[in-house]
Amino acid sequence: MATPRIVFIGAGHMAGSLIGGMIKQGMDSAFIGACDHNPPKLEQLQSHYGIQVYSDSLSALNSADVIVLAVKPQVMQALCETLKQDGDVSGKLFISVAAGITCSHLKKWLGDVPIVRCMPNLPAKVGLGVSGLYASVDTNAELRKIAEQTLECVGAVIWVEKEEGINHIIAAAGSAPAYFFLFMDAIQQYAQSLGFSEKDARNIVTQTALGSATLAMSDPGTTLAQMCQNVAVKGGTTAEAVRVFNQADIHTTVKKAMQAAIERSQQLEDQL
């Protein structure tokens, strides 16, 4: 395929992050479009990035080789059925970023078209996301590559072989920013109670999180457990803190939390 024309239907937060990332990576804005029924959102994207904009989904469909479905899950069925009934969906790749909507739902509403399901996470907004990708079996290597390159514009990409792997990605990456924020908030709150200002406490915790993640990424040969041990030298202060975390069995708590996220993802899929 020559350079594919990629159009986002739904020009909200996720579409804005992906389009911003694509432009930043040097993609030609002439090959990117967005459709939404809120004119201000389209005007903003057009003025920021110079992309094509569409106020109706059928014009967007007609002008695209690749359609990124970036609306909320609850309106996905109506959108897909409109595209199928009133437009020509054949020969196009559909990429869905919606949580809880499986390929079989999408094929029921859109017909037998190639589909890639993606689950990006919030740090995609700053180009540091992790996206899980799953492709329906009829999606060929060229189309998979297009989906991969689109999501790579906002961070790392991990393919899953089975569709249930998308729910595992939700537990490990989609929901995980909240786990880190929770932990960081706990540190910040206690640091404030020790007398640090709110600003200083927040700087302490965010800089430490950034520094720790950067350090971990710079040394992939050392396990995270070993990195923890390296800081928690026997008899030292960190070892005492880590002992308290281990007494509370943090690994089991995290496992239970991730299992709860997976169960909820499955429930959301079953509700449709």
Ligand SMILES: NC(=O)c1ccc[n+]([C@@H]2O[C@H](COP(=O)([O-])OP(=O)(O)OC[C@H]3O[C@@H](n4cnc5c(N)ncnc54)[C@H](OP(=O)(O)O)[C@@H]3O)[C@@H](O)[C@H]2O)c1
């Ligand atoms: N935000 C995240 O971090 C994140 C992470 C992973 C996955 N996702 C997924 O990404 C999808 C979009 O999320 P979001 O946070 O970007 O939502 P959002 O900000 O609400 O954006 C969706 C946009 O689509 C518009 N829209 C709805 N129906 C439409 C239609 N038929 N034609 C054209 N535009 C339509 C909405 O307009 P109205 O508001 O007027 O209806 C809204 O402007 C969701 O399925 C979500 O599960 C989001």
